[in-house]
Amino acid sequence: MxxxxxxxxxxxxxxxxxxxxxxxxxxxxxxxxxxxxxxxxxxxxxxxxxxxxxxxxxxxxxxxxxxxxxxxxxxxxxxxxxxxxxxxxxxxxxxxxxxxxxxxxxxxxxxxxxxxxxxxGEVLIIQHLKISCDRQQLFNEDGLEIFLTPTERKIFFYLYENRDCILTKEHFFEYIWPLEDRNPSILNVHMKKLRTKIRDENGQIIQTIYGEGYRLNSRIRT
Known part of the structure; x- marks a missing residue:
């Protein structure tokens, strides 16, 4: 806790x-x-x-x-x-x-x-992140909230709900941008910004599975 x-x-x-x-x-x-x-x-x-x-x-x-x-x-x-x-x-x-x-x-x-x-409610700790699932909030190791845009929040908690499973780009497009023109780079741009905010530039927490999609790792070996 x-x-x-x-x-x-x-x-x-x-x-x-x-x-x-x-x-x-x-x-x-x-x-x-x-x-x-x-x-x-x-x-x-x-x-x-x-x-x-x-x-x-x-x-x-x-x-x-x-x-x-x-x-x-x-x-x-x-x-x-x-x-x-x-x-x-x-x-x-x-x-x-x-x-x-x-x-x-x-x-x-x-x-x-x-x-x-x-x-x-339920709280998950992944490395330095504290994830409050019920409130859909993220906090760093000092207990300070990491502020996300609505789209970044949807991406992160979509990954969280499907943690340890691979989500394809098509999954994200259907979930977040179902009725919009799908710019192939839009997900990459949001993912890069999200990783920067949660200090995961090396992609350990949100891992890129090349040729398939992304996966949120709830158990990380250090």
């Missing part, structure tokens, strides 16, 4: 360093804030938030409300020493999950994976 951008808001230095190390080892990209003061600058760049409740400035509940005003999709997991039922109910009302301290990091990882899958 690596490749996602995680925002960790935790003022305890020891817990923050521990969690950041564990999450990074699992392939997550972690932004760590000790007080949440700069949270507005992170919201558009993260996939999930791990939020302490008791913080030096605003509490985690107030910060989470600000996040939800920007995006309802971003899952929030509260981490807190408060284990009373009222605190849990409040946390679950605002966020998606609530984990009382002390906790086993393995439990946190499982909860994260479930929330990420629920929020973003």
């Amino acid at each position: 690596g490749g996602y951008q995680i925002l960790l808001v935790e003022d305890d230095l020891q817990i923050g360093q521990l969690l950041k190390g564990i999450l990074a080892a699992k392939g997550y990209n972690v932004r760590w804030s000790q007080d949440g003061a700069d949270i507005s600058g992170h919201v558009s760049k993260v996939d999930l938030v791990i939020m302490d409740v008791m913080l030096p400035l605003e509490d985690g509940y107030q910060l989470s409300k600000k996040i939800k005003q920007v995006s309802h999709q971003i899952p929030i997991i509260f981490l807190t020493a408060r284990s009373d039922i009222e605190s849990k109910l409040k946390g679950l009302e605002i966020g998606e999950d609530y984990l009382a301290k002390p906790f086993d990091p393995r439990e946190l990882l499982v909860r994260m994976e479930k929330l990420l899958h629920h929020a973003y």
